[in-house]
Amino acid sequence: MNHDIKKTGITLLLISLISGAAAGIIGAIATESYLDRYADALSSGSTPPRLGDERSRTSSGSYEESLKRAHERLLPSTVVWHRRLPETASAVRGSYAPEDAIGAGVVVSSDGWVLTSAEVFSVAQVGQMTA
Numbered sequence: 001m002n003h004d005i006k007k008t009g010i011t012l013l014l015i016s017l018i019s020g021a022a023a024g025i026i027g028a029i030a031t032e033s034y035l036d037r038y039a040d041a042l043s044s045g046s047t048p049p050r051l052g053d054e055r056s057r058t059s060s061g062s063y064e065e066s067l068k069r070a071h072e073r074l075l076p077s078t079v080v081w082h083r084r085l086p087e088t089a090s091a092v093r094g095s096y097a098p099e100d101a102i103g104a105g106v107v108v109s110s111d112g113w114v115l116t117s118a119e120v121f122s123v124a125q126v127g128q129m130t131a
Contacts, residue, residue: 077107079114 105116
């Protein structure tokens with residue numbers, strides 16, 4: 001009886017080793033084939049991303065003037081989220097205090113994608129998002 005258990009254990013071990021090795025070989029071949037096609041697609045006619053040739057321009061004027069210009073250029077793409085006010089919260093709808101903000105982000109595409117940090121929202125905190 002003990003001999004049969006040993007024999008079964010050795011058989012299972014050998015089957016596991018052979019199937020694991022076969023799966024590894026098949027996975028390696030499939031991955032190499034996929035990566036070869038991917039590398040070919042990347043190299044055919046496309047150039048790798050690189051920084052622009054234009055050198056950064058030094059700012060003229062004071063620090064405050066430069067900061068003001070940057071603020072004017074970036075402000076339209078900045079968004080802030082607030083909790084929805086209860087219907088009875090205020091007679092003036094749409095007025096939110098800056099300290100009531102639950103998160104902020106930056107619009108990064110023309111179709112409205114917004115970049116923000118993961119800590120800004122949780123499902124329990126926000127609930128349903130509406131525009």
